[in-house]
Amino acid sequence: MTEHTKTDGLPGMDLPVLPEASPLGMGKAPVRNERMSSAKVECNACPVLCQISEGRSGACDRYANRAGVLVRVDPVVLLRRELQSESPALVPFAREGAEAPAESAPPARDWDGDLLLADQVFVTGIGASTTYPDYKPAPFIVASKAQGVDMVTVVTEGIFSYCSVKVKIDTDRFLGSEQANVRYKGEVVGHVTTAEYGSQMLSLGGVHHLTGGSKKEGRMTLELMQNLCNKQAAECTIDGGSSLVIQAGKAPIVNGVEEQRMRVGCGSATVGIFARQLLGLADEVVVVDDHITGVLTEHQAGRCLAMPPSGIQMRGRKSTPGRYFQVANPGSGWGGTDIADPLAIIEGWEPGVAKPGLRLLMTSTTGEQAQWFVLDDNLQPVEQPIPPEVQKVVDRIGENCEPSLCTVLFLGGAGGSLRAGVTENPVLLTRAIKQALVNVTCGGAPAYVWPGGGITVMVDVTRMPDNSFGTVPTPAIIAPIEFSMRLADYAALGGHMEHVMTLEQALSRGAWQDDGAPTAREWRRPEAVNAWPLGQPPLLG
Numbered sequence: 001m002t003e004h005t006k007t008d009g010l011p012g013m014d015l016p017v018l019p020e021a022s023p024l025g026m027g028k029a030p031v032r033n034e035r036m037s038s039a040k041v042e043c044n045a046c047p048v049l050c051q052i053s054e055g056r057s058g059a060c061d062r063y064a065n066r067a068g069v070l071v072r073v074d075p076v077v078l079l080r081r082e083l084q085s086e087s088p089a090l091v092p093f094a095r096e097g098a099e100a101p102a103e104s105a106p107p108a109r110d111w112d113g114d115l116l117l118a119d120q121v122f123v124t125g126i127g128a129s130t131t132y133p134d135y136k137p138a139p140f141i142v143a144s145k146a147q148g149v150d151m152v153t154v155v156t157e158g159i160f161s162y163c164s165v166k167v168k169i170d171t172d173r174f175l176g177s178e179q180a181n182v183r184y185k186g187e188v189v190g191h192v193t194t195a196e197y198g199s200q201m202l203s204l205g206g207v208h209h210l211t212g213g214s215k216k217e218g219r220m221t222l223e224l225m226q227n228l229c230n231k232q233a234a235e236c237t238i239d240g241g242s243s244l245v246i247q248a249g250k251a252p253i254v255n256g257v258e259e260q261r262m263r264v265g266c267g268s269a270t271v272g273i274f275a276r277q278l279l280g281l282a283d284e285v286v287v288v289d290d291h292i293t294g295v296l297t298e299h300q301a302g303r304c305l306a307m308p309p310s311g312i313q314m315r316g317r318k319s320t321p322g323r324y325f326q327v328a329n330p331g332s333g334w335g336g337t338d339i340a341d342p343l344a345i346i347e348g349w350e351p352g353v354a355k356p357g358l359r360l361l362m363t364s365t366t367g368e369q370a371q372w373f374v375l376d377d378n379l380q381p382v383e384q385p386i387p388p389e390v391q392k393v394v395d396r397i398g399e400n401c402e403p404s405l406c407t408v409l410f411l412g413g414a415g416g417s418l419r420a421g422v423t424e425n426p427v428l429l430t431r432a433i434k435q436a437l438v439n440v441t442c443g444g445a446p447a448y449v450w451p452g453g454g455i456t457v458m459v460d461v462t463r464m465p466d467n468s469f470g471t472v473p474t475p476a477i478i479a480p481i482e483f484s485m486r487l488a489d490y491a492a493l494g495g496h497m498e499h500v501m502t503l504e505q506a507l508s509r510g511a512w513q514d515d516g517a518p519t520a521r522e523w524r525r526p527e528a529v530n531a532w533p534l535g536q537p538p539l540l541g
């Protein structure tokens, strides 16, 4: 067998820890990978152990063999805090050779590696490299100061075998029954889960689809998860339901129709919210909703306003006065039902109570559908144009709807071996996180850590830099993760103190570097709403 290098470019425990610093973006990192006589190098950054020929990249396209040196091909991503204010807005560095910022961008400031500014820079796990096999310290363990306190951030790219995405789709339309399979390119990659208020929810990915089925199922699951986490559009179908295009931060497209509005509330809530505005304009109002259809005169809101009963008799199952379940089947019609004619949910009118001339407004929960009827002498509803004053209230319902969006949350289990890159005693990291001593971020975005055992993190991918996620063919998702804490707490939990480095040292080294390639890229999100990852109250309180 040909002899290969066996390195991912990270220092082993027995290798020099802190290479000589070099000026940011100017010098070359010390080449720590052994140059081999063979044209191949072996990457051991994941269990696949690719043997990579010169000029080629490995199976994940994240590592490559350049002149016999294994390099991480993507630049590491840095976040930079806007200095003029406490705002967490992120701005790009102006570095030699960097592209000029767009005209709309705030002016970039020159930065020559001045360590006085170093604490305004946050090294993310994006492009940082991994620690596989996991006895290695994390690729970056960066010291800094926050509000005068010595801090440290442990930065890595996690290999997540246990991970999924939870997708919230703001629509009332029927996407599929709960537990129905969701397919991507024909493969089952997840399922419909519980509907939430105004939204349908999907659970996609997960270890069983990644590794428990066929190879193709695993590949498709991985591809879908990577696309969605990287904010790209993906088309799925639901067994017995709809086809839809999902993209984080964008409107869902259901059966080819782009969703516009997220409902103001359920039918009962809509009746309650707008009851006073409709008083005197209509004798009865029905808000059609697949979940709870509201009937104003029966509803407590109508009673409180002393509205007389209209005599309307509804289909469906009465829950409480003025609130009806199951008036129709789920679908893409009015209020997430399958009806196109709203009168289909009215059983009849009670003689002696209902009167000719009664004015009836029927609307959906978004106001996108609305019709106005007047009862004739036979108590039959006759459609008429909506009076302008009633149309104003219908418009108000629409105005109160938020834009319909897809939300994609990445959910991953970080309680496994990657903890060894942080500490020699992994349970201490888990405990420190639960004690709010450690701020966990993913690509600088705040991560919610689930209570209970392990380190199960959840993060909104739209708060993360573009293309934060990668894959390896094991199959698993690669996601950035950073653990920030006081330096003293890091020492107390058995951290790799001998590997703590300054920002300057971090920037001068790393497996991602290679001749001529950028050493770092900066991410700017003009509307950034993320708190600065360092010095959050739980850390300093």
Ligand code: SF4
Pocket: 043, 044, 045, 046, 047, 048, 049, 050, 057, 058, 059, 060, 061, 062, 063, 472, 473
């Ligand atoms: S798949 Fe990527 S990380 Fe894994 S061994 Fe191959 S090149 Fe390295």
